[in-house]
Amino acid sequence: MRKTFLFICILLMLTACQREQAYEPEEINPDIDVCMICNMSITAENYATEAILKDGTVHKFDDIGCMFEFMKQEDKENIAKLYVRDIETGEWIELEKAFFAYDRDYWTPMNYGVVSFASEENAKKYIEKEGKGQLWTYDQLLQHKWGFEQ
Template identity: 40%
Template sequence: MKRKLLTFLLALSMTAGCSAQAAKPVEINENVDSCDTCHMGIRDASLAAEVLIDGKPMKFDDIGCMVTYLQQHKNIDAAFVHAHDSKEWIDFQKSYFVHDSSIESPMGYGIAAFLTKQAAEKFANEHGGQVFSKDELLKQNMMEFKMHSH
């Protein structure tokens, strides 16, 4: 009996631990939600990004706006971007990025996200641009990205 109870409690704690770690982005409501950096309305959810802090979503209309926020705020639960090719949410921490002035983005940062480095490199080879890891992107001056995108 004790063994069954112990097994049940162990399984329960493992399940609780997994669900607590599986942070997911919340839905973006186009033309209702606004960017937490620039305060512009989010018009295209497929270009939006999101950060979760203590379970509360911070929404951004452009990846560049989110990067600007993350450069100043380090304690986050999770961050998400939309993949340029699939338009699906992907984990910012595991993503790769291409910056190029030809990439259209709401605030003109010219950043596109990709699930894999290979996908980012393929896009950059076909369309131009420079590939960045998440860590490399966080070290960039976002104002320079914005200035070179117009």
């Protein structure tokens, strides 16, 4: 009986540790990962985004637009962290800290036209390279009316 009790205690402690752990983004595996919203397999890995819930569930999306679609459906309370990637370097960044570029003609997996970057510099470089688009901060992104660009 004492052993069982001890075991449960250890279990609980481990669980607690697990809970406190930072919500790190998971690597994308194009073999099996599909966008949770649109069901497409994630092939453009650098355009992938992730939402990590408080219970540790990782939801993956193929386009930042799909993640916003998900955020509309899900209770804000459940979401622990939201991640996007720098589409040039593949570095994971928290959504709030990222910089964005938008143009309706940018290619993105679901044609939402929004791309994300780790720094303002990278975003500017991309806009320059593409010859079009505008630079957005997180707050400006929140103002955006999402939709498939036709």
